[in-house]
Amino acid sequence: MIYFDNAATTKPLDESIKALNAALLSFGNPSSLHKLGLDAEQLVNKARMQIASSIGALGDEIYFTSGATEADNTAIFGAARTLGKRKRKIVTTSVEHPAVSQPCRILEEQGFEIVRISPREDGFHADDIVGAVDDNTCLVTCMLCNNETGTILPISDAFKRIKKKYPTTLTHCDMVQGYLKLSVKAKSLHADMISLSGHKVHAPKGIGALYVRKGVHISPLLYGGGQERGFRSGTESVPLISAFGAAVEQLSKNTDERFDHVKQLSSYLRERVLELDGGGVNSPADGSPYVNSISIAHLRSEVMLHFLESKGICVSSGSACSKGKKSSVLSELHIRDEIADSTLRVSFSHENTIDEIDILIDALKEAQGTLIEVK
């Protein structure tokens, strides 16, 4: 099998599975005061430090969640509940993942003003994001890297200027698709909050984290036993947390080498796609090489996807979360409807190879000769 759907999820690393199994056997509750409990607490704290150091944060600034969806919801609803009595505006972008766009939509129904910044023809401009913020803005929430095209947004620049002009406005970044791929640290991002997901970085599903900068206080989403220093109640999933920490530690070691390898893959893929009759690349040249949006004119995405699947090649027709539904994100990114209908997302991990791309291109050529064209 050839797996090119790493923006949807990734294969857990051996080190991560090993840590998961070890923590399953050492099964204490981190809140218990006996030895098994303390062992479990140590595993959680070790992972907390592994995640913290991967983004240049302090251990106290990391809160474990069930994934990035929970981290995004916590940041957005938390900011709205904490500051939203006086500040009723949220600035975001028109290309966010539903884990951000849906909480914003719900707050809009509750009377918040949501300003969604769209990209210009040449991409996002920090000026547009900064210009939308005013004294009434409680939160600016923007992704770093788009999950459908790999477009990188000018968040560091925008957040830096926003924090300087409006220090009490909170900045939140959904960093899921950039984490351990682009070399970004919490400080250089000027984010008060950052969402991370384990299963996008070769850890299992069901674990993520929210970074909350020291000194920032927002209301929790979950109340109960007061775990995670009162910010996220619920017994910690020690095995998943341990597995997340182990994957992050492993991937923190050689980020640049992996980036260079994936950059090579991406350049090669883009070159080869353009050789195809009607082949096009939708992703910007300066986007993340990990996420590549391509299209083959006149062939429908789903038809191509199933043809490739029959050849043992896994790709996505867009964002996996949209399950084949038409993506408004692609049209926001100025990709015409007929092209969007013929789009595939090829998303890499460091384990992919040039040979696998050759097999994909051969399969696409075969698809062009076999499949019925769309009008």
Ligand code: PLP
């Ligand atoms: N944000 C982005 C940009 C994503 O790509 C995803 C997953 O596809 C999420 C958030 C949600 O992450 P999780 O599956 O950990 O809830």
